[in-house]
Amino acid sequence: MASSVIVLGGLALLLFTSSGWPDVQETFFSPEAFRTSFPDILKAFWLDVRMFLAVEVVVLILGLVIALVRTSLSPALFPIRILTAVYCDIFRGVPVILLVYLIGFGIPTLGVTGVLAEPIFLACVALSLAYSAYVAEVYRAGIASVHRTQTDSALAVGLTNFQALRHVVLPQAVRRVRPPLLNDFISLQKDVALVSVLGVQEAFRVAQIDAQSTFNYTPLIAAALLYIAVTIPMARILDYLSRKEEAKR
Amino acid sequence: MPGTRFVPIVLALSAVALFAGCGSDSSDEESTGATTTVTAADCTPESLGTFKAGVLTVGTDSPAYPPYFEDDDPTNGKGFESAVAYAIADRLGFGASQVEWTTVPFNASYAPGPKKFDFDVNQISITPPREKVVDFSDPYYNANQAVLVAKGSDLADINSLDELKDAKIGVQIGTTSLDDVNAEIDPSTEPRVYDNSNDVVTALKVGQVDAIVVDLPTAIYLRDAELPGSSVAGQFAGSEGDQWGALLQKESELTPCINFALQNMVEDGTLDEITKQWMSDAADAPELN
Numbered sequence: 332m333a334s335s336v337i338v339l340g341g342l343a344l345l346l347f348t349s350s351g352w353p354d355v356q357e358t359f360f361s362p363e364a365f366r367t368s369f370p371d372i373l374k375a376f377w378l379d380v381r382m383f384l385a386v387e388v389v390v391l392i393l394g395l396v397i398a399l400v401r402t403s404l405s406p407a408l409f410p411i412r413i414l415t416a417v418y419c420d421i422f423r424g425v426p427v428i429l430l431v432y433l434i435g436f437g438i439p440t441l442g443v444t445g446v447l448a449e450p451i452f453l454a455c456v457a458l459s460l461a462y463s464a465y466v467a468e469v470y471r472a473g474i475a476s477v478h479r480t481q482t483d484s485a486l487a488v489g490l491t492n493f494q495a496l497r498h499v500v501l502p503q504a505v506r507r508v509r510p511p512l513l514n515d516f517i518s519l520q521k522d523v524a525l526v527s528v529l530g531v532q533e534a535f536r537v538a539q540i541d542a543q544s545t546f547n548y549t550p551l552i553a554a555a556l557l558y559i560a561v562t563i564p565m566a567r568i569l570d571y572l573s574r575k576e577e578a579k580r
Numbered sequence: 581m582p583g584t585r586f587v588p589i590v591l592a593l594s595a596v597a598l599f600a601g602c603g604s605d606s607s608d609e610e611s612t613g614a615t616t617t618v619t620a621a622d623c624t625p626e627s628l629g630t631f632k633a634g635v636l637t638v639g640t641d642s643p644a645y646p647p648y649f650e651d652d653d654p655t656n657g658k659g660f661e662s663a664v665a666y667a668i669a670d671r672l673g674f675g676a677s678q679v680e681w682t683t684v685p686f687n688a689s690y691a692p693g694p695k696k697f698d699f700d701v702n703q704i705s706i707t708p709p710r711e712k713v714v715d716f717s718d719p720y721y722n723a724n725q726a727v728l729v730a731k732g733s734d735l736a737d738i739n740s741l742d743e744l745k746d747a748k749i750g751v752q753i754g755t756t757s758l759d760d761v762n763a764e765i766d767p768s769t770e771p772r773v774y775d776n777s778n779d780v781v782t783a784l785k786v787g788q789v790d791a792i793v794v795d796l797p798t799a800i801y802l803r804d805a806e807l808p809g810s811s812v813a814g815q816f817a818g819s820e821g822d823q824w825g826a827l828l829q830k831e832s833e834l835t836p837c838i839n840f841a842l843q844n845m846v847e848d849g850t851l852d853e854i855t856k857q858w859m860s861d862a863a864d865a866p867e868l869n
Contacts, residue, residue: 351692351693354692354693355692357692358691358692358713359692436779436782436783436786436788439786439787439788440786442787448787448788450772450788527773527775528774528775528779529772529788530750530772530773530774530779530783530788530789531772532770532771532772532773536753536773539753540753540758540773543686543687543753543754544707544709544710544754544756544758544759545709545710545713546690546709546710546712546713546714547709547713548691
């Protein structure tokens with residue numbers, strides 16, 4: 332504790348006594364700018380939250396399906412296995428912002444209308460594609476970590492392949508990968524802000540608009556605090572789960 | 581690690597400290613630069629404390645768009661703002677070879693701390709909140725907002741801004757277009773706000789938006805050069821338009837000299853000439869109320 336006080340206090344002293352500090356404080360931490368911009372940013376943040384929740388559900392399902400295909404041993408699924416492998420390689424390899432941009436401006440070029448041309452929907456598609464690839468690999472690692480003898484024993488006592496997967500392998504696999512899954516969701520929670528490149532006024536974009544019209548960066552800090560307010564509880568849950576997992580070993 | 585339990589508290593306290601203490605002593609004094617009178621003798625390459633001695637460093641964003649710059653090259657003296665900058669330099673006694681350009685992203689132009697340029701020209705609108713943070717020269721252009729619609733759009737023949745109420749409208753971030761759209765049209769669908777001019781154009785091209793609102797010279801340029809068949813549905817008549825000024829460090833000693841040069845250019849008609857040369861005639865854009 333003493334060392335934390337000395338280190339953090341020292342840093343604070345260095346910061347607050349530097350010659351540029353009053354300028355920095357006025358430009359980045361202005362209470363007035365914070366008060367005026369925060370309500371709008373908070374309202375816009377609701378869109379981020381809804382997008383995050385929708386994409387998370389899709390990713391959890393799609394990622395699992397892909398992982399199951401990739402880990403399946405059935406020869407009939409071989410072509411699809413190749414496809415899913417290629418899918419994971421491509422969508423993990425492309426920067427998410429690029430994907431949002433390409434899908435967001437590319438699909439409407441096809442002349443589609445209605446929801447298919449809606450930037451919020453298209454951004455959700457892009458995020459789902461990208462994060463399903465990550466999450467599929469997390470699931471796959473979890474499934475691979477369950478020893479082969481577990482399946483063998485399940486089959487030996489008369490379970491079908493599906494039952495063995497459903498009741499023996501997956502419960503163990505998913506429990507093991509909860510921390511990395513949550514980690515990906517923390518990352519997703521921030522990446523929903525990328526919908527802003529398609530012109531949608533979510534929290535980050537609203538903060539940017541405020542900042543650029545007043546030449547004050549404080550709104551960006553306000554937006555950052557909102558993202559943190561959601562990710563920190565998630566990080567703590569992650570820590571808790573990891574500790575519990577650790578204790579079991 | 582028992583110490584880590586206190587980290588959130590320490591962080592929270594530092595957050596409070598960051599925001600504490602300012603606001604009360606915020607500088608309320610009005611900008612003084614504009615009223616200072618200077619003479620030609622005060623504004624020479626030798627007497628001016630420029631960013632680099634003997635050189636006038638001018639900033640603008642990259643890419644630099646027409647008709648404000650041509651060929652994405654501010655140094656060629658072509659395009660409205662490039663021409664204005666070189667004319668200002670000339671009035672202050674800097675030859676064309678003594679003008680250096682530097683890339684200044686719009687976002688960075690108002691960052692606190694010393695500026696890496698003497699002045700920045702980037703179609704920046706002068707507004708009171710911005711004037712608290714930076715110096716602006718006197719305005720060198722007065723821009724109206726205009727509505728640009730795609731080829732074959734029903735909106736091409738509108739007579740009033742009310743007819744845009746249900747349109748999906750795209751604007752560029754950092755411009756005053758969004759304020760004007762919200763204030764004068766108040767559209768039923770939230771306007772889309774894109775990162776740059778190219779994205780605004782793409783959005784119109786692929787039908788993500790029905791209309792875009794940009795500065796009138798930009799609208800005319802886009803219509804003639806980038807979006808064949810598109811039309812300028814009209815310009816905002818109600819607002820008095822945006823005034824663009826050169827952006828400088830707050831309380832820069834250069835501000836009065838830039839104003840001196842601009843005044844000079846207004847008086848002998850140079851500014852008018854440059855404007856006529858590079859900015860299209862706006863007369864053919866009907867006014868929308």
